[in-house]
Amino acid sequence: MPKDTASHTGIGASTKRREDVRFLTGNGNYTDDISVFGQAYVHFLRSDVAHGRITSIDTSAAEGMPGVVKIFTGKDFEAVGSIPCGWQVTDRHGAVMKEPRHPVLAYGKVRHVGDPIAAIVADSLAEARDAAEAIVYDIEELPAAVNMKDALKDGAPLVHDDLSDNLCYDWGFVEENKGAVNEAIKTAAHVTTLELVNNRLVANPMEPRVAVAEWNKSNDEYTLYTTSQNPHVIRLLMGAFVLGIPEHKLRVVAPDVGGGFGTKIFHYAEEAFCTFAAKACKRPVKWTSTRSEAFMSDAHGRDHVTKIELALDKDNNFTAIRTETLANMGAYLSTFAPSVPTWLHGTLMAGNYKTPNIYVNVKAVFTNTVPVDAYRGAGRPEATYQLERVIDMAARELGVDPIALRRQNFITEFPYATPVAVEYDTGDYPATMDKLEEIADLAGFAARRKESEAKGKLRGLGVNCYIEACGIAPSNLVGQLGARAGLYESATVRVNATGSISVMTGSHSHGQGHETAFPQVVAEMLGIDASMIDIVHGDTARGPMGMGTYGSRSLAVGGSAMVRATEKIINKAKKIAAHLMEASEGDIELKDGQFTVAGTDKSVAWGDVTLAAYVPHNYPLDDIEPGLEETAFYDPSNFTYPSGAYACEVELDPETGKVTIERFSAADDFGNIINPMIVSGQVHGGIAQGIGQALLENCAYDENGQLLSASYMDYAMPRAADVPFYAVDHSCQTPCTHNPLGVKGCGEAGAIGSPPAVINAVIDALNSGGHKVAHMDMPASPSRVWAAMQG
């Protein structure tokens, strides 16, 4: 499919990202760049204890401080809705999950460090902060529920007094499989058991969250500018469930967004606060998160504690998998939190392997910590990590080659229905593994290990596979699974009179390059240059309702909607062209931006047709309407299933425990590819985040619920020097069978596939040095590796 001509700007071209020009020259328009005339600033007074009862709060002195417009406390939001949860999980016993109220401002109790107690709106931020210091309040500190195991014990402090315990739900999947799984494990020739922690992460997008809200007194309309991955969803959640503002009175704009990684999917209290306060104060209200606030108010990611058992028969075929996971929800249910450890995690436990019996149990737990929700990969990295670690461990226990063990158990026939409710449409796992062996030069590893050893270093190789379910979609399916929203996507293709095109998409770009890649699709279909096409996104006033960007869904679902709308455009344009050329519609062909009549030399250009649509002097008005604008909503029939094989080589300094990544290779199957350069970039970024999780990042609380890693002084982010030059390849392509582009999605793969490769490599390095370490938890920081070596 890729065309090699330099002028080709359609599918397969590695067009440079047009949005980067404004980003790299400082001309981006981020939410914090937006200031509304007369705006006031809000500062949130946040709890510095994890759990406590607010026994008194007196704002009277603060209200008299210079510049103060108004001060709000939880009481002002008693009549306002709870910050809603968008997904309802039904537990093993058929009961719905516990869903405690999440107030905009804490009322009665504070439940995590960072929970907002009061909000001060003032003429300037400095005055708001001064006034915050004049608020007199008392919090009676309560014992905190921090560690999940302790939080589930009888007599544990209750995060929510109106709940019987801290268990949100106890989910079994698939409950009917349980008996067969137990039996298979009992009768297995070998069972490998692994207990592990999937470490809590802070997403840390470069741009912190910001909200600017205004209210128009002449028409009672609100506008909220916010750092969101899905402005339409925020409009629905906040408008309908929190503030009671109908859609036609509420516009939500998410302009340039400086990275999201999941944490900007969710509806946050600060957004609702600013919107509410804009009317209450009759002034626009702006909030810009500081980095310190981000650490204690952005939803965190991961934080699972898991026990996984893998059963094998005497020939090393996988016969069963059983897992038990504790998943931290934090103090409140963030928008999609309940879905992450369940439907985004349990459904992936088959991985790339034909294991006939699988049972997953997840207990979701409330704790006095920041809410936890989706972070790049969401549930799928947790599944992949367990599975690929336990397979590696089994190979080591059995003394077999870990790659051979994987190959032996690969699914090779498609479609394949897993025992955990999903059906993979296509894939070719041996092919990606072959490709990996080649690009990673696995044959040369032994020699490289010798070189490292000559320098006094240990060298390890870690290999793993991954599968993910992307293009988060079929609405009817997710509805059965508890989603409270549909997961289609929309596109409006607006062809203008001169032939230029605006495509309104319901997905949202916050670094992914949609503004470059999406026009390539439309350009390919119409045979015109991509520079004639612009993508419009991130504004509920400018496009149809859409569900936003997460779960690697934008191209697979949003791109498909765009294809459908463009097909409608082509159909109508052909009717116009037929009329102009006095030919029959069936004979019209569109190629390279020219309409021709088959078998003749008659042609009209794209621009002639578009002009005719808007200046319909010579036009089939009896047949069709003027204008050339079409909308499509696309709801796919299945998820997409990208897959791949990754290899990591590490060097380990046995004197200090420091691990460095020497080589990293990724062979991915993303189906068809629109812009190979952007795909490589997505994989690079994902791997960097995966390496961050595996070696560096660790969000830690002490036993009182104090956040220990509350700034970059203690929370280690990966830097350029921490990652190698990657070898990435996406030439293995088994196109998705059910979307019109045959694409699968690539946004999360790197973050899903890389952590197990890194840890497998660390374990391999340790064992090569005679340290019989079966497992170590992430991050494999120098001190932990050193401790592991001490036994």
Added chain:
Amino acid sequence: MYAFEIERPTTLADAVAALGREEAQALGGGQTLIPTLKQRLAMPSVLVSLSGIAEMRGVSVNDAGLLCIGGGTTHGTVAKEAAAHYPGLADLASHIGDPAVRNRGTIGGSLANNDPSACYPAAALASGATIVTNTREITADDYFQGMFTTALEEGEIVTEVKFPIPEVSCYIKFEQPASRFALVGVFVAKSADGVRVAVTGASNNGVFRWSEAEAALSSEFSVGALDGLSVASDDMIADLHGSAAYRAHLVGVMTKRAVAGAK
């Protein structure tokens, strides 16, 4: 931040006078102080910026052969200008923070702050440097008095640091993964009088000299001379990034590496 006034003296005398004002505080490169102010953890009413004082900047060798570095000299300047005279010190300066930090942060600010994980204190102590202030000269051995604590009086300014130049030296920093300050940093300096070994990042009492290693290395300057030596972990820092035992272990490893790298 709270509101404050700023004074920008161009002479040391004016700076001393300005620091006499109520709740005045010196501002060096601001790499430590400005973040502290932003978090409202300090509320000076006057900041006295030292960066306009020419007499407090520069790197030179005096008649006694001491390397003299003005208290307002940035890490970046030390990295460049001390390289020919005292490579171990220049190398240390070149690994502090990132280029932005090195172009603002100053040696005087670093020594006045005496962060237990900072790099310069190890160099000053291992070199047997003298800290010169507007009122007196203080030997490094007397100057460092525990975490964030020094011999400086209220309003006293570090105007210059005088380093005896060792025959060979080396600083090895094992970085704390998040902050990239020293999880453990060891400076080894060998001169005619013997060997001095200063350790930063490790101890609850701030930078310290490892006297056993000094004795062993003074009699034989080799990696092997350190075999069997270790520091006790009792006073070592234990936190998210490493246990006390790990830090004590790293002191040994980094000292060996510093000896091996000394030049």
